[in-house]
Each structure stands twice: as C-alpha cells, then as structure tokens.
Amino acid sequence: MKILIVDDDVIIRKGLSEGIDWPQHGFELVGAAGDGEEALELMKLQTPDIVISDIRMPFMDGLELAERMNEMYPWVKLILLTGYQEYEYAKRAIEMRASEYLIKPIHNMALLQKVIELGAQIEQERTYTRQVQEGMPLLRQRFLQKLVTAAPGPNFHSEIKFLGLPLDKTVFHVMVIKIDGLTSPELLKRYSEKEIIKYCVHNIARELLGELGLTFDCEDDEIAAIVTGDNDPKRLFENAYVFAEELLVQIKRYVKTTVTIGMGGAYEGHEKLPKSYQEARSSLAYRHYAGTSQIITVHDTGLFADMNELQLAGLKKELYAKVKLGLSEDSLGVLSQLERKLFEAQLEWSQVHLLAVEIAVVVFQGMQEWDEEGESHKDFYTVCKELQELETVSDIFRYLRSFIEAITRDAMKVRDSQTKGIVLKAMEYIDQHFSNENLYLQEVAGAVHVNPTYLSIIFKRERDINFSDYLLEVRMKKAIQLIRKGELKSYEVAQQVGYPNPQYFSVVFKKYTGYSPTEYRNAAARKDA
Template sequence: MYKVFIVDDEAVVRDGLKRTIDWREHGFELAGDFANGREVLEVMEHTVPDVIISDISMPFMDGLELAANVTKKYPYVKIIILTGFDEFEYAQQAIRLKVSDFILKPITAHEMRELLRKVKLEMDETARQHEDLSRLYSQLKQSLPLLKERFLERLVVNGLRPSEIEERFQYFGLPPLSPPQLVMVADIDDFGTRQLQPEAANDTEILRYAAYNVLEEIAEREGLLLFRTREERLVLVVSGLADETELYEHACRIAEEGRFYIDKFLKFTVSFGVGQAVGSAEELPVSYKSALSALDYRFLLGKNRVLSILDFESRPSYDNRSRGDWDRRLASAVKTGSLQEVRQLIQQFVADLKESMAPLDACVLQIQKAILSLINTTQELGLDNARPIRLTDVYPFKTLDEIGAWLEDAASSVMSAIADNRNHHTLAQIRKAVEYIETHYAEEKISLQDICRHCLMSTSYFSLVFKQHTGETFVEYLTRIRMDKAKEMLQHTMMKFYEIAGKVGYGDPNYFSILFKKHVGMTPREYRDKYAKESRA
C-alpha cells in the first residue's frame, strides 16, 4: 500500500475525496488530510507519504510552496496539484517544481480513480526498477572480489594504461604502487602424499584456497597485492622499497615464508618464481613474464623452491649440439642393449641437462625427440603389444627428474615388448625347424645349414635358441626323431634292419645299429624280439 495525504483548505473537498474513493481497492492508504501545507510539513517530520494530493490556493502555505519544500527534502514523494485556476503560469511553476501531475478542479470520482491507477502504475514501475538496482548492486558487491582479481590479472599479465590503472585502483580501494615493484608467481607443485582422485575437484579446490589463505595473511601484513590467475597460480605484487636490492631480498623472504608455512601446515609444496624489478605499474607484465621464466627452472632444480630470475638471467646461452644424437643412441640401446644400459643413458641425459641449466623450451625439445625415438622404434619393429606412448604423456610432470623416471619406465616397456616380440618370432621359427626335421629326417644329407636356410636364421643363433626351446641340440633332436621312427618300424614291420636304417637317414647299417644301441640300450634285433615277446604275452 502507498500512503496518501490530501491537502485542501475546503473541508467539503477533503470529505468528498475520502467518501467517494475506495483507496485500498486502488492500492493506497489514506494516511491523513490537512487544511494547509504547513500542517503537512509538520506531520512529515515523522510520517512521510508516497503521494500528496494538494490544492494550490491555501492559507499559510499554498500548494506550490508546499511542493517546493517537499521536493527539496523528499524528492521521491509524488505531488499532484489540484486547482481551479486555469492559468499557464501555475502550470509552468509546477513543472519546474517537478510536480507529478497538474489537474483542474472540479475533478470527478472517475477522474480521480484514473489518476490513482496511473500514479500506482508509475510507482510500481519505479519500485521494480529500485528493486532491480538493489539486486544489481548486491550482485556487484558479491562480485567485487572476482572483478578485482580479473583487473589485477589484466594489469599484471597484459598491461593497462596509467589512467585506467589509477581509476581502477581508486574504484577497488587498492593502495597505490610505488616504484620499484616486482611480481612473484607461486605454483602448487603437487598435493603431497594425498591420494586425490581425478574427480575430487572439491578437495583440490579446498587445498588451493588454503594455500591462498596462507599467502593472503602475509599479503595483508606486508601490504602486497595478491590474486589468482585462471591457470590456478597465485601472484603477488611487491613494492614500497626504494632500493632494488632490498626489494629483491624482501620478495625472496616473503616467498620463503609462504613456501615454508604451506609445506609445514598444509603438507604440500609450492614453488615461487621471483621476477625482475620494474619502474612503474605499466611495466608489470615484464616482471610477470620474467617470474614465469624463473619458475620454469623448477623443471631442472626440483620442487619446493624459491627461484629468482636474478640467479639465471646472466647464464651463458645453451648449446645443444653435443646432445644432437642422444635420441638415436637411446633408440639403439633400446633395440640391442640391456635395461641397465638404457637407464644409465637416461640418467646421464638428465644430469647433463641439469648441469647445463638449459631453458625449459630446450629441455622440452630434447625430451620430445627422445619420446619420438621410442615411438618410431615401436612402429619400426611393429610392436603391437607395446604400451602406447604419446608426446602428451609428460605434460602432467613438473620436474626433469619425474620425466626421467617416466622415460625409464617407457623405455623398459618398449624393451619388454621387443623381447616378447622376439620370443614369439623365435618360437615360430623353432616350430618351423621342428616341422622341417620331422618331414626330412629320412634324408641322410640333412644338415644344420639346411634348416637355418629354411628358417632364415644364422647357425650360431639357431643353435642357441633351439637348445633353449627344445632342451636338445640339433643333432640330438634329429637323432632322437630317427630312433623313434626306427622303433616304430621295428615294432610294426618285418623290414630288414638295413632297410630301416635307410628309411631313417642312415646309409651305413652298422653305424645305425651302433647309434640305436647307444640310445635304446639294445640292438635293433634285441628290441624287435623283446617287443614280439611282450605282444604274445
């Protein structure tokens, strides 16, 4: 309900309006009626209406004077002027006083109802707009921390004009930066011994927020700017010291304190990159990029460190020519060397990169070449059974030691696949050799060279793997097959002994008899007689 005051020096007009209008039906509450403007102002000290319907001509204080006083002190109150004076100067003055409506007497009940309907619609719309603005203002207040972070991210990552920096600093109530200043970037190494599942996004977000709180306490104490980037890094802007050396020392102390408390109380580690000092807020992107460059050295030096760009920017340029064939040596060792040899090669490679303090891009290039060499080896040898290896497999790792361990595991997997593949191929060759022997055992001139040519193997390698798979040498296996065939013929045929000898590859019957007795423990005749007796029994 909107509150209404009626102001008119004629009591009959006031009584008529009160009787003929159902105020509540139209959304209004008639909160009072008065004979002049002075009375209204006195009451408005404790009760302020939403609408005043007032005559112009009244004693003590007329309607226009009342409108002037109300508009000055209560600009949100709507004023409707009723008058019997059809004069243009009153209308002009009412417009200047921002009177809501100007209506001539006499006014009918119908006209008053239409007027109230129109006024209510206007006031409802105004109320809705105020509610929308209030809601927007509330949303803006809730969004201010995020808006401040996005502004600081734009300032530090992309850079802004001085005028925009000053305006935004005032808007967010941020303390001004004094030169020199620098940027520090903190990045979580990992979450320690916690076994976080990939879907446990809430857990990781809580841990990240805990790290932010640790740095926030330090930032508030030291008067630093702190924000989070979209890449989940924490960025601090340090300023307020006139000397650059003191600024670097101060920044490193702050970073060391943050690193220590996160490690001690949260049980996981972060690494800090400390960028170069700059002379103005517009140059902060330069400091930010150098802080990221310093943080890249975590890849070589390990986690849980404070890394200053001053420690690395003066190092000599990296020369990778001495490692140009490392990927080929790795591939060769994987194909022909021992696992121990491959591990030593990878460990030496990691140690060389660390010693060289190569930039991250150069390290990544060498690692990618090593991965490609393993991928090419699996494709070249057709290792369908090998574990898939991709260039992106190393992306989750943040240090060279972690990638070195992964390379050792990947190389070991490829070597196991090679060994399995070789065993499978060799087994197929041995089966082929056995089939050849069992088919050609009757040929007197069958030789090791014949079988090796048939199986496409060298005699030395064939002799080695044949003994490994059968437990016998080629000659022992051939002789056993021939003796077994001879025993079958002695048992089931009446062929002469010399005929049997020829059937199993021996042109000399005497030599056959000697070998048979050596292997069976009796002569061919004795073996046939014994079998015949056993059959009759």
C-alpha cells in the first residue's frame, strides 16, 4: 500500500518519511512533497493509497489539495495534520474531503496507527469492490429477468446506472429468441453441448444489436432482447424487426441452425417492459401453429399478454420450483390457482387431460431433484393412466393434490438430510482451507457443488451463524492457538490464517478478542508463568 507525505517544513517532512519504518508495516513511501502542487504532480506518476498532508502550506494548502483530490482521485484517503488554532479550518477540510485529521505535534505511533486503520479500511473496500465486480454478470441477469416480469421499482434509474445497463431511453420493445432443435442429435454432434450453441446465438444477437439495446438469458433454449430508443414506438418496432430479420439470416449462416423470434409491442416507458415481454412470449407460443424459423409478432397472432396459456405456463413453472424445494403448502396453493384458471378458461375435455399430464410432468421433474432413484412413489406412466380414468376437473385436481402432498412431505425429509450434509462438507472445507486468503463463499459453494446463495441460506439456518462469521471464527481460533504457543511472529500467524496483510490481521484480531496479537501473547505468557 502506497503512502505520500506533503508538508512544507523540511524537518517535519523528513521526520515523517524516515521516523517511521513504513516497509516494516506493509507500506511503501512513494514520495514527499513540499506543497499541494508538487503533491499532485507526484500523484500523476504514482498514485498513492493514502496521503498525509499538512493543512497550512504555501502555493497550494491542504484545503485546496483536498478539493483537487476529490475531483481527480476520490478513492485516495487523506489524513490532514493541523494545529489547535486551525481547528475550524481543519473541520471544513474534513467535511469536504479528508478521511482523518491529527493535531500537531504528532507522535509517529499515533500517525502509524491511523494509517494502519485506513489501510485496513482500504482492503475491505477493495474486497467489496472485487466481490461486486465478480458478481456483476449475475446481478445484471437477475435484474433483467425481474424487470421483464414485474413492474420496476422506484430505484430503477439508480439501479441501471449501478449495473451499467443502457436502459436510459424512453421507448422499449422486447423480443424472445428461441433456438429451434437445440437438443437435436445433429446439432449436438456439431457443438457437443447446447450451452455452446446458445453462447454462439447470444454473441451474434449481442453484436448485431450493438448500442440499440441488450440481450440476456431467459429460458433454457431462449434469449430475450430489449431494444431501446428515443424515437416513437412505431419507428422502434420497425428497427427491431429489421434486427430480427438479420438475426435469422446470420444464425442460419454461422451457427447452421434456425431460431424463431416472438416480438411484443413497442411502448413508451420502462414500466411497459413486462407487457412487451409477455406479448413476445405469447407470440412465440404460436409457433406450434405457424411453424419455426420465422418472426412472429403480437400483431400477427392477435395474442395478448393476458392470454390464459401464458398465465398457465407461468404457474407451471412456479409449481416446479415449489415441488423441487419440497414446499407442500406453496405447491398446493399454485395447484389451486391452476384449477381456477382452468375453470375460467373452459377448455375442451381433451385439453383438460393434456394439462393434467403436463402438471404431472412438472411434478415429476421437481421430484427428480431429490428422488434420484424414482422409486419413492408411483411412476409417471401409472399416474398418467389414473388421471386419464378420472371424469371431472375436481377429481383430477383432488388426485393431484393428494399426490403432491405425499411427495413434498418426503422431499422435505430428503432435503433436510441433504442440507445438513452440505453444511458439514462446507465446514470441513473451511477447516482445511482457511489459510487461503482468497477463500470466499463462491469457492466453498463450488467445492460442495451448490449455488453460493443457497449455501449462505442453509449455512445460517443450520449453524445459526453467517458464513463469513464462521470463517472469521475458525481463523481467529487458530490464530489464538498459534499465538499462545509463542513460536511464530505475528505476521507469520497472520499468513497461516489467511491474512497476508499483518496490519489488517491485527485490526481484525483486536476486534475479535479485544487485544492486539502482542497484547494477547503477553497476557497468555503471564497466565502460563
């Protein structure tokens, strides 16, 4: 971590530079300047992490330096040195920019302690920034999926700015691109995995769309595209259609397969995105009648977002998620909604039976997530045969309700057992790898083969402690053992428990135990004597 010292007094400047052994404490002194102007010139050559500056200097004082740093280097921490008579002056500087201030005369140890604290703060900020950057693709994906299925929240503009999404226009249109024959043997033989095919289609769509909008994953074999603009909705829809036509050609030429594109309407205001998305999905559903490898618009089909089939599809997807998690009451609640929708739609009897079979398929798919042997309950063909023998809608849903109650009850038993096993494996992994400074939730989740968010939730539920707190506890307990032995120096202990920065380790250790490593070592020695 880099330090820059600024003071017009040569003696003080030299004392601060040479009076503290900066390298011993993990810091690099990159320069010493006589005023703010010289400091800014040095910062151009090698940007420091922390600047220690006097507040009263000729040419450019500490207050003006704080203003300039705020404009040019807002991430650099600033410590101001001031006299008692300059308190109000220093207060203004702190309100404007400075991280800390110290009153002269300054003791080197007090200054060093303040620098160490700021260093630890910088490390924490960098860790947070890195974690946010690593998770940004997932955050964008989840935000966009939510954006096209529900009305955006009041923080829409600040959220898209944070995520770096080009959605600050006034007119929006959504289309859904479905890859035809994604699981066909011929296509898989050429690309080996369907994810590679989807990746190719996604790249072509993103490049063709350019600055007109963005693309993101929705279903397994589908990609959504949001087209944006500041012109009128009719013109935007025409531009989107041109993009869709070119996409059909390019996919066929380069990927050697076809796609079918469903297009919703174009509307003013981002709050209409869910409407356009639902219309696009409705249009895409019409491919069973219109055929594949073409563009189908909501105007072509006459379908709208409140189409019964679309609502049923969403409920079936929700039912799958609830069964998969073994949530009995929630699953039955979704089933009741499906039953009401079916009565409202007044479908033909053959369609009712077809829907019942589709619901059975959804339930069995959810079962497969935890019932790997598939022997806990009736097999799929038996269920379908028994459903076909029923003669009323009420009988069909009564049968499905009983079936779901039985399987979700077993699912919870299996999931509870699996959860405990996953958490134990995660704890074992932490106990074996806590010395790794880059040990994060994502790595542990990958080691036990689960989603990081899911691991965080079940870890808290099973152990009544957050993942990060548990990792800290393991490291601190090991550090205490090593310090009590008295065989290693503090920085060696820090390295062995996953802290390459001994200053940051000291801060964390003191926060956990109430003592610095040295204080704890001395206290333990007196107790053992």
